[in-house]
Amino acid sequence: MSDTSLTPLEHELAELIIDTLELEDVSVDDIDPDEPLFGDGLGLDSIDALELGLALQKRYGIKLDSDAEENQTHFASLRHLAALVEARRAS
């Protein structure tokens, strides 16, 4: 079993996702950092991806490429997303 406790950044991102996408029944504790954000896991869709992209840009100054395939990797899970933010923020 994977470790489901969140790092501070993951926690912050989980809050950002919930706030941005207005997921009314999801609390931070409900997001498994290794579960897919899209499709089966959290059930997010392509509009969510766009909105989340905008929110990341606003909060962290990160610009996501319009390359859908690459984005799919970034948005694969909360853990992946945190790794992306960590990397791009540092650069």
Add this chain to the structure above:
Amino acid sequence: MTAMTEQHFLSAPWQWASHLPQVATSGACQRDHADFCRDVARWQHAPLERGQDAILVDPDPWSFTCALLACWHRGVRVILPNDGQPDTLAALAGDGARLIGAQGWTPPPDAFVGPPVWGALSAEAVAIDIFTSGSSGTPQRLTKTFRQLAHETCAFSNAFPLAYGVVVSQVSLHHIYGLSAALLRALTEGLPFSLTPCRFPEDVHHYLHATSVAALVSSPAQLERLPEALDANDRPPQQVFSSGAPLSQDAAVRARRQLGCTITEIYGSSETGAIAWRDRTVASHWQPFDDTDVRADGELLCLRSPRLATSDWVTHADRVRFIDARRFELLGRADRIVKVGGKRISLEALERTLAQQPNVVKAHCVQPRSANDRIAAIVQLTPQAVPHTGTERKALIQALREGLQDAFETIALPRYFRFVEHWPVNAQGKLTRATIMRLFQDLENRDVPRWLGCTEAPDDICHITYEIPEHLRALEGHFPGLPIVPGIALVHWAMQEAKTRWPDTLTTGALERLKFPTPVRPGMRITLTLEHAPARLAFTIRSQCGQHASGRLRLKETAHD
């Protein structure tokens, strides 16, 4: 029977005692033509300037009728608002009109007055300003001339003749349907109307047993909730009408069995007036009234009738399929195709699929925020399926989304769900835009709980259902790891709700006997019960876990302040 005509209506036959000896009755209490003349004359003393319009709000059928006719026969145009909310009235009064009726000017009870003035009614003069129910957007203001009202009334008289008896209205007389199908029809045909408001089944029961009911003018909201004990087969009404929303076949069959009478559904709108009718237990298609021409304009219904503001053809927003030259089936509103993220989605298709899911009674999908934005669903569940905790709610949403997944793209799946036990319609049987906004208000405002409807009982008691959103602001800091709703927030909600419901009640008195036996947690479904007694307002908050809060407010008496 001779056909009712526009001329007969315009001659105002109600001014003659020989035509209308008994004007209204409740069985025990009667109003005869002398009472009618006296009260119309009293209302004619309303302090209105020449050319000034009257805004009339009065829930009492007798006062409403006397005030309305008093204005008409003085040449005063009458504005009939949808509700008596202070904001609504203030906006209308701002245009220079004067409020009369329960919340405005009323005649002094013992005023001695002469006979009323029965000024002529002119066919093309505006009789009333009314407002659409707001089920398909913000309420629109419409005017109706005496000619239109005459034909509205004649349509019912000619299609569904009545022998002598009382016309009982369960619907508001402030709307075109109740006004014409019940009140104006009774006055024009010389039949007494129901003296008291009849919203509840108890009232209908009373009239069925205390009087001979000619017509019961009702709505799906009421016909779907007839108590099992109600049985009118020994004294059935001659006609029962239903309008405002479609009546389900089940409800039609049940109501017919209990009332011992065919239920005639009327299809129409505030804009068009009555268009067509059907008996749901016989057929699902609609038959237009004899004076109405219909045809298809593409897939939309096109009609021409003397009830329209124009003599031209008018295209309606409802989609139709004709089964022959006259009869048609309704397919839903054209404006129910929406876009989400640029993709076209049929809200009706979503609703149909949702309604096929286990434990779903009925569903209505909307875009509560803006065009192109997320879809939300209002879902009525069977009582045992109603979620009482956040966990149950999540599981239910997951199941519903899975049930939709095969037929719809992820983007089309409702993001927000509101689960209700009772379909949240108003007294006219409409799910209004205002109610929809209220159901989704917590999306915009994190200070409010998720409102899920209000059931009213007579005797000043009401029950309001809420859910506690995970992101309620009041949960912040109370307490990390174990969030609970602070008692002060619960009391605040109760007081806010009381203020909306009874605006005249001062909710600033002393709170007493406050108790908070068990905490309210996020995700919980709770019910607030408010009970308004003359000197106090009691509230209780309960859930499946028991009682969470109770208390009462000692009301200040305004007179002693």
